[in-house]
Amino acid sequence: MPIISLIAAMSENRAIGLNNALPWPSIPADWDNLKKVTQGKKMIMGRKSYDSPHRLWSEAGNYVITRQHDYAVDQGFEVVRSLEEALEKCTDQQEVFVLGGEEIFKLAIPIADRIYLTIVHQVFDADTFFPTFDESAFDITDHMEFKAGENTPYDISILTYQRKGS
Numbered sequence: 302m303p304i305i306s307l308i309a310a311m312s313e314n315r316a317i318g319l320n321n322a323l324p325w326p327s328i329p330a331d332w333d334n335l336k337k338v339t340q341g342k343k344m345i346m347g348r349k350s351y352d353s354p355h356r357l358w359s360e361a362g363n364y365v366i367t368r369q370h371d372y373a374v375d376q377g378f379e380v381v382r383s384l385e386e387a388l389e390k391c392t393d394q395q396e397v398f399v400l401g402g403e404e405i406f407k408l409a410i411p412i413a414d415r416i417y418l419t420i421v422h423q424v425f426d427a428d429t430f431f432p433t434f435d436e437s438a439f440d441i442t443d444h445m446e447f448k449a450g451e452n453t454p455y456d457i458s459i460l461t462y463q464r465k466g467s
């Protein structure tokens with residue numbers, strides 16, 4: 302099994318999405334970090350995240366989780382029926398990324414080895430949120446701070462949580 306990593310950005314009120322888009326304008330420092338850590342890794346996403354204007358794509362491969370039959374996806378993406386099916390297709394990988402959204406994070410947090418979590422130090426209106434999780438089950442192994450103006454319009458923290466014992 303690969304290392305199962307989640308990557309997400311949430312605000313102080315755990316907002317991650319609004320109207321199937323991100324609640325905030327682009328945060329270049331966060332995108333740069335996301336591109337760096339996911340480079341060359343397969344990605345797994347929910348159908349709504351696939352449908353959003355901020356859709357992500359990896360050259361290594363991309364899985365879209367849906368219950369719909371005959372759901373058509375663009376080249377470079379593959380439809381799967383469950384998170385488990387996506388992970389079965391990644392057994393030869395060293396690390397795989399679960400990109401969300403909320404529904405898929407809820408499924409993946411219990412089995413996540415790592416969570417790369419950006420905290421945007423603002424409050425935003427939202428309709429989707431990053432689930433609370435048992436932070437005591439993880440060590441914080443990396444912590445970066447960017448102040449507003451340093452390639453980001455807001456103060457942000459980028460944390461890496463590593464599951465204890467994994």
Ligand SMILES: NC(=O)c1ccc[n+]([C@@H]2O[C@H](COP(=O)([O-])OP(=O)(O)OC[C@H]3O[C@@H](n4cnc5c(N)ncnc54)[C@H](OP(=O)(O)O)[C@@H]3O)[C@@H](O)[C@H]2O)c1
Binds near residue numbers: 310316368406
């Ligand atoms: N800030 C961030 O880091 C971040 C990251 C990703 C996404 N987002 C935001 O999050 C929002 C989307 O999140 P969301 O929770 O609404 O949607 P989502 O998790 O992206 O996708 C939900 C869809 O996944 C499929 N699905 C869910 N559970 C399933 C299961 N057990 N088996 C099979 N298929 C399943 C269903 O697709 P069907 O309806 O097709 O069956 C469901 O409608 C957007 O606003 C997006 O911009 C934010």
